[in-house]
Amino acid sequence: MQNQPSPDHQHADLIIKAGWIAPVAPETGALADHALVVRGDTIVDLLPTPLADQKWRADEVVELGNHLLIPGLVNAHTHAAMNLFRGLADDLPLMTWLEQHIWPAEGQWMSEAFVRDGTRLAAAEMIRSGTTCFADMYFFPETTARVAMEAGLRAVLFSPILDFPTPMGAGPDDYLRLATEAADNWRHEPRVTIGFGPHAPYTVSDGPLEKVLTLAEELDAPVMMHVHETAGEIHQAVEASGERPLTRLKQLGLLNPR
Ligand SMILES: [Zn+2]
Incomplete structure (x- = not known):
């Protein structure tokens, strides 16, 4: 689902939203209801999904729902x-x-x-x-x-x-x-x-x-x-x-x- 564009939004290529995200860094363990923001070949943000909706819009948004997103x-x-x-x-x-x-x-x-x-x-x-x-x-x-x-x-x-x-x-x-x-x-x-x-x-x-x-x-x-x-x-x-x-x-x- 696409965010509604607004002047306050920053642009990214891809946002992946998941029930849990386990990042390499910071070493916090799994983060609940977070979103990963990708621009080009770089992860540019990792933040709670409601904040991601306020801050970012992207060409592609993937909703993983009740999934755990892990590093490769x-x-x-x-x-x-x-x-x-x-x-x-x-x-x-x-x-x-x-x-x-x-x-x-x-x-x-x-x-x-x-x-x-x-x-x-x-x-x-x-x-x-x-x-x-x-x-x-x-x-x-x-x-x-x-x-x-x-x-x-x-x-x-x-x-x-x-x-x-x-x-x-x-x-x-x-x-x-x-x-x-x-x-x-x-x-x-x-x-x-x-x-x-x-x-x-x-x-x-x-x-x-x-x-x-x-x-x-x-x-x-x-x-x-x-x-x-x-x-x-x-x-x-x-x-x-x-x-x-x-x-x-x-x-x-x-x-x-x-
Ligand atoms: Zn071998």
């Missing part, structure tokens, strides 16, 4: 494009699933087109469920970045680092070069951050990990890695080197706020 959800770990593999060899132990099913499937199907299509599907699912930001670790992160921009999502994308070749790269130095170039290409886009994604302690050796540490510091880029996912990963590391994976990462200097 953040998915802190995705391989978004992999939803094209959804259900493939499900319910298997991690290493069996990876080595006998997923890595061969990726070897056969992986391409920029796969990542583009899979991430578009994932973006639609994320938006439908209220997710507005995701931290993704997968091949061709610049393709994922373009899809995130197109979908209006925020993304932190961790460019993969592995000891072995994949359809994306020939080996560690190639992956490090690709990650560095991607970070450079997206440095000025506020909705996309590129970081380094060394896959796991058992797929990346010390040399490349030391280079990740150096480059991440130079570029002020974040690092994401799978660590201690299974008991088997820890047992194998202890048998091979006498150290648990996290101890090894600590000695390499990789356990830091970044």
Whole structure:
């Protein structure tokens, strides 16, 4: 329902009225009968609905009635494009699933087109469920970045680092070069951050990990890695080197706020 325009009203693009609003800030908990006022891409006001009616008018007013309006959800770990593999060899132990099913499937199907299509599907699912930001670790992160921009999502994308070749790269130095170039290409886009994604302690050796540490510091880029996912990963590391994976990462200097 549109407010009646008056000289006293300020103009906004969108007003969302809800029975409750739980804002990120101020940390007051849920506010009853409030309205959120949006101009362009910015929230410009948050106030009780009767006051919003006095102060603001907008091109679009959404009345959510007896709903709780919350901030966008953040998915802190995705391989978004992999939803094209959804259900493939499900319910298997991690290493069996990876080595006998997923890595061969990726070897056969992986391409920029796969990542583009899979991430578009994932973006639609994320938006439908209220997710507005995701931290993704997968091949061709610049393709994922373009899809995130197109979908209006925020993304932190961790460019993969592995000891072995994949359809994306020939080996560690190639992956490090690709990650560095991607970070450079997206440095000025506020909705996309590129970081380094060394896959796991058992797929990346010390040399490349030391280079990740150096480059991440130079570029002020974040690092994401799978660590201690299974008991088997820890047992194998202890048998091979006498150290648990996290101890090894600590000695390499990789356990830091970044
Ligand atoms: Zn993962």
